[in-house]
Amino acid sequence: xxxxxxxxxxxxxxxxxxxxxxxxxxxxxxxxxxxxxxxxxxxxxxxxxxxxxxxxxxxxxxxxxxxxxxxxxxxxxxxxxxxxxxxxxxxxxxxxxxxxxxxxxxxxxxxxxxxxxxxxxxxxxxxxxxxxx
Amino acid sequence: xxxxxxxxxxxxxxxxxxxxxxxxxxxxxxxxxxxxxxxxxxxxxxxxxxxxxxxxxxxxxxxxxxxxxxxxxxxxxxxxxxxxxxxxxxxxxxxxxxxxxxxxxxxxxxxxxxxxxxxxxxxxxxxxxxxxxxxxxxxxxxxxxxxxxxxxxxxxxxxxxxxxxxxxxxxxxxxxxxxxxxxxxxxxxxxxxxxxxxxxxxxxxxxxxxxxxxxxxxxxxxxxxxxxxxxxxxx
Numbered sequence: 001x002x003x004x005x006x007x008x009x010x011x012x013x014x015x016x017x018x019x020x021x022x023x024x025x026x027x028x029x030x031x032x033x034x035x036x037x038x039x040x041x042x043x044x045x046x047x048x049x050x051x052x053x054x055x056x057x058x059x060x061x062x063x064x065x066x067x068x069x070x071x072x073x074x075x076x077x078x079x080x081x082x083x084x085x086x087x088x089x090x091x092x093x094x095x096x097x098x099x100x101x102x103x104x105x106x107x108x109x110x111x112x113x114x115x116x117x118x119x120x121x122x123x124x125x126x127x128x129x130x131x132x133x
Numbered sequence: 134x135x136x137x138x139x140x141x142x143x144x145x146x147x148x149x150x151x152x153x154x155x156x157x158x159x160x161x162x163x164x165x166x167x168x169x170x171x172x173x174x175x176x177x178x179x180x181x182x183x184x185x186x187x188x189x190x191x192x193x194x195x196x197x198x199x200x201x202x203x204x205x206x207x208x209x210x211x212x213x214x215x216x217x218x219x220x221x222x223x224x225x226x227x228x229x230x231x232x233x234x235x236x237x238x239x240x241x242x243x244x245x246x247x248x249x250x251x252x253x254x255x256x257x258x259x260x261x262x263x264x265x266x267x268x269x270x271x272x273x274x275x276x277x278x279x280x281x282x283x284x285x286x287x288x289x290x291x292x293x294x295x296x297x298x299x300x301x302x303x304x305x306x307x308x309x310x311x312x313x314x315x316x317x318x319x320x321x322x323x324x325x326x327x328x329x330x331x332x333x334x335x336x337x338x339x340x341x342x343x344x345x346x347x348x349x350x351x352x353x354x355x356x357x358x359x360x361x362x363x364x365x366x367x368x
Binding site for chain 1: 145156162215216217219220222223224226227228229230
């Protein structure tokens with residue numbers, strides 16, 4: 001009999017690798033079907049119903065632009081997303097490594113102060129990008 | 134009381150009775166496997182132990198009160214998903230809500246492990262399917278109207294507007310059903326199996342759903358972690 005811990009690890013590895021696979025497929029879709037030319041992506045409900053730019057508005061465009069190597073244009077589309085992306089990638093890599101290793105899985109901890117700073121930056125970014133020009 | 138499980142000459146464990154129940158429910162341990170505690174002289178089928186045939190009757194001492202919070206053995210129940218609620222909020226924002234949908238599923242899967250009666254997972258999957266159909270319909274209309282490429286200015290028309298409204302309402306109802314199913318089962322679990330006196334507000338549940346649950350899960354995980362180090366929980 002395989003021990004329950006081994007089964008749990010196996011399930012976790014499958015989930016982690018499936019997630020990586022899905023992300024890679026999504027990146028391929030974004031690269032070959034950019035949102036500025038193909039209207040297949042869902043629109044932001046905040047922008048649709050409230051007419052406001054949420055902090056994530058433009059992130060899909062920015063990612064697609066980044067995949068084509070245009071960093072400045074991506075910064076113009078969603079600066080906060082582009083600036084936070086390296087940290088997000090680092091965090092995702094650490095999470096993946098933990099998921100495929102033995103032992104109990106837990107999400108990597110981020111200091112509360114760093115998290116609070118990111119939330120504040122996101123709130124400020126949202127306010128600034130919605131100010132009338 | 135802790136039990137060892139034997140199958141094909143190999144021994145596993147020890148497990149608590151709750152562990153045995155969960156592993157049998159998940160199929161990792163078979164009812165026909167043999168199990169034995171230290172106080173038992175012979176191996177018995179797990180099914181017999183779970184039915185109470187081999188468990189010594191529990192005689193509560195005089196003045197027995199409900200167990201204190203987190204008095205349950207460590208590992209008896211899987212901990213709730215432990216992503217910090219603030220991080221969930223951030224990732225959700227930057228993925229245009231997609232991560233919220235994923236996290237709804239993660240929380241619902243955990244809920245099913247805690248209480249297999251929970252229907253939240255079913256509601257969330259139905260909601261995703263409904264939303265997918267809505268988007269698929271929209272994309273189909275775009276293709277048929279030649280508006281898949283941006284700049285063509287497709288005219289959705291009244292029919293699209295009405296069907297979109299109906300599909301949107303159906304998805305909303307399913308989300309609300311899922312959130313309140315989660316709320317009920319979370320409250321039930323944290324007031325019986327792991328009694329910490331958790332109460333969830335209906336308004337916060339309605340509007341914030343998974344973020345609100347995750348706020349409490351973050352707190353519960355932190356309390357459990359502190360309790361594991363022998364620090365009494367802050368009330």
